[in-house]
Amino acid sequence: MSARGVVNWFVDRLALKPILDYMHKKEVPQHHHTIWYYTGSSILLFLFIQIFTGILLAFYYQPTLEGANASVGRIMTELPLGWLVRSIHSWSATFMIATAIIHMLAIWFTKSYRKPREVTWMTGFLLLVCSMMFGFTGYLLPWDDLSLAATKVGTNIPKAIPIVGTWVTQLLRGGDDVTGDTLTRFFIFHVCVLPLLVFAIVAVHILLVQKEGMSIPLKDEVEKKKLPWLPFWPNFIIRETMIWLVLLGFLLTISVLFAPSLEPTADLMAPAPEGVKPEWYFLFLFQTLKIFPANIGPVSGEFVAVVLILIAVVAIFFMPFLEGKPHGKRGKLVTYGGIIGVIYAIAMSIWSLL
Numbered sequence: 001m002s003a004r005g006v007v008n009w010f011v012d013r014l015a016l017k018p019i020l021d022y023m024h025k026k027e028v029p030q031h032h033h034t035i036w037y038y039t040g041s042s043i044l045l046f047l048f049i050q051i052f053t054g055i056l057l058a059f060y061y062q063p064t065l066e067g068a069n070a071s072v073g074r075i076m077t078e079l080p081l082g083w084l085v086r087s088i089h090s091w092s093a094t095f096m097i098a099t100a101i102i103h104m105l106a107i108w109f110t111k112s113y114r115k116p117r118e119v120t121w122m123t124g125f126l127l128l129v130c131s132m133m134f135g136f137t138g139y140l141l142p143w144d145d146l147s148l149a150a151t152k153v154g155t156n157i158p159k160a161i162p163i164v165g166t167w168v169t170q171l172l173r174g175g176d177d178v179t180g181d182t183l184t185r186f187f188i189f190h191v192c193v194l195p196l197l198v199f200a201i202v203a204v205h206i207l208l209v210q211k212e213g214m215s216i217p218l219k220d221e222v223e224k225k226k227l228p229w230l231p232f233w234p235n236f237i238i239r240e241t242m243i244w245l246v247l248l249g250f251l252l253t254i255s256v257l258f259a260p261s262l263e264p265t266a267d268l269m270a271p272a273p274e275g276v277k278p279e280w281y282f283l284f285l286f287q288t289l290k291i292f293p294a295n296i297g298p299v300s301g302e303f304v305a306v307v308l309i310l311i312a313v314v315a316i317f318f319m320p321f322l323e324g325k326p327h328g329k330r331g332k333l334v335t336y337g338g339i340i341g342v343i344y345a346i347a348m349s350i351w352s353l354l
Contacts, residue, residue, distance in 0.1 A: 001174070007205035022210075023232055023233040024231075024232075024233050024268065026231075026232035026233070027229035027230060027231055027232060028214050028215075028229065028230045028231075028232055028236045029214055029216050029227045029228075029229055029230075030227060030228045030229065030230050031216060031220055031227050032217075033106070033110050033217050036103065036106035036107075036110070037214060038239070038240060038243050039099050039102055039103040039106060040099075040103055040209070041240050041243075041244075042099050042243065042244070042247060043096055043099050043100050043103060043127075044202075045247060045248075046092045046093075046095050046096035046099060046247075046251075047096060047198070047202075048054050049088065049092040049251070050089065050091075050092055050093060050096060050134070053086075053088050053089035053092065054089060054191065056085050056199060057075060057086060057089060057180050058075065058084060058191055059080065060075050060082075061075070061141070061187075063141070063183055063184050063187035064180060064183070064184070065143070065179075065180040065183065065332070068141065068142065068143035068183060068265075069142060069143045069144060069262070069264070069265040069266070069285050070265070072086070072141075072142050072143075073262055074260055076262060082260070083259055084255060086259075086260065087253070087256070087258075087259035087260060088251065088255045089157065090255075090260050091251055091254050091255045091258075091325070092140065092151050092251055093134060093135055094130075094135075094279075094280075095247070095251060096131055097131050097132060097135060097281050098281075099129065100131050101281070103124070104124060104125065104128055105338065105342065107121065107124070108319075108334075108335075108338045109335060109338060110217050110218065111217075111218045111326040111331065112215035113319065113320045114215075114218065114320065114323075114326045115320070116212055117208070117212050117215060117320075118320035118321065119204075119208055120208040120209060120212060121319070121320050122317060122318075122320075123201050123204050123205040123208065124205060124271060125315075125316060125317050126201050127198065127201050127202065129313075130194055130197060130198050130201065131198075132196055132281055132282070133189070133194055134190065134198075135279050135281065136154060136278075136279075136282070137186040137187075137189045137190040138186075138190050139151065139278075139279060140182070140183060140186045141183070141186065141187060141190065142262060142263070143183060143265060143266050144262065144263035144264060144265065145263060145264070145266050145267065145270065145272075145273050146263060146273060146276060147266065148178060148268070149272035149273060149276040150276055150277070150278050151178050151182065151186075152177075152178050152272065153276065153278070153286075153349065154278060154282075155169050155172045155173050155178065155182075156169060157186040157289065157302075157306060158172070158306075159302060160302040160303040160305075160306045161303070161306055161307075161310075165292060172185070173185070178268075179268065186316075207338045218327060222327055264299065277287065277353075279348065282345075283348065283349040283352040283353065284344065284345040284348035284349045284352070285309060286352055287348040287349070287350055287351050287352035288305055288309065289302060289305050289306075290352075292305045293303060303339075322334075
């Protein structure tokens with residue numbers, strides 16, 4: 001049987017013909033915001049890299065008090081290119097979260113979440129939250145003093161929430177304090193719970209993107225501007241592949257030149273080191289909690305800060321429904337709110353670093 005015959009056999013047995021026909025018929029609108037379309041597939045690229053490198057690391061990682069830090073050390077020093085695999089895993093997580101943030105902001109400012117893509121926005125926002133949770137749970141796994149102290153701070157924040165706060169902290173820690181149970185629990189979240197959740201949300205998100213198609217900028221839609229369209233296969237795919245190659249080259253270069261180091265094993269009895277800070281994507285939240293006073297009237301300042309953050313998160317999640325008409329007065333307020341939010345996050349992050 002020829003190669004084409006083998007391909008046709010698989011296409012027939014797996015019922016892939018409708019999918020291939022759809023790819024050949026699908027077109028992508030071309031306009032001055034087209035570049036943001038490529039950020040979505042770039043997130044998938046970094047996710048696949050995370051999965052592949054994560055599996056390789058999991059073969060040798062030991063999620064125990066005695067073995068966690070030592071096993072990471074063995075990966076970096078004894079396994080062929082183990083240091084590079086760990087570095088790629090670490091940096092691809094950073095790139096994935098950064099790309100996801102850029103992707104969500106692009107959708108926000110072009111108002112691509114408008115009807116009928118409300119659920120697409122909501123699933124995308126959930127994927128961003130899950131990506132940040134990947135970073136939070138993975139930060140503890142090397143089990144050094146900095147990761148231990150940062151996890152103590154991070155898991156202590158929910159305590160400010162009345163009634164359920166203490167329970168949430170205990171759920172995350174596996175007890176009242178950060179211990180070996182926390183390490184095991186974070187490992188399970190990192191390699192099992194979050195991946196399963198992400199796979200399910202990604203499936204729904206991609207299905208919705210294909211069902212509703214690519215959105216066009218609100219301005220072009222209002223003006224009923226006639227836009228050129230690019231065939232998805234092979235033109236758009238070829239352009240995506242070129243961007244992927246550039247990103248892969250950049251990721252590999254950064255991973256080689258700036259490989260993360262490994263600190264000594266965490267000491268549960270030692271005091272927290274000075275200047276403990278979370279990963280860059282949590283800095284603005286970290287600084288927000290710090291600027292609130294200890295008490296605001298009869299309640300704690302931390303409680304007020306946590307409640308305001310939760311309100312903002314819920315508002316962003318339901319933003320397509322809260323906005324109303326995207327081209328109306330409320331739509332402009334949402335756009336200005338996004339700009340203010342970006343400026344605030346950058347300012348708080350710089351303040352925290354300084």
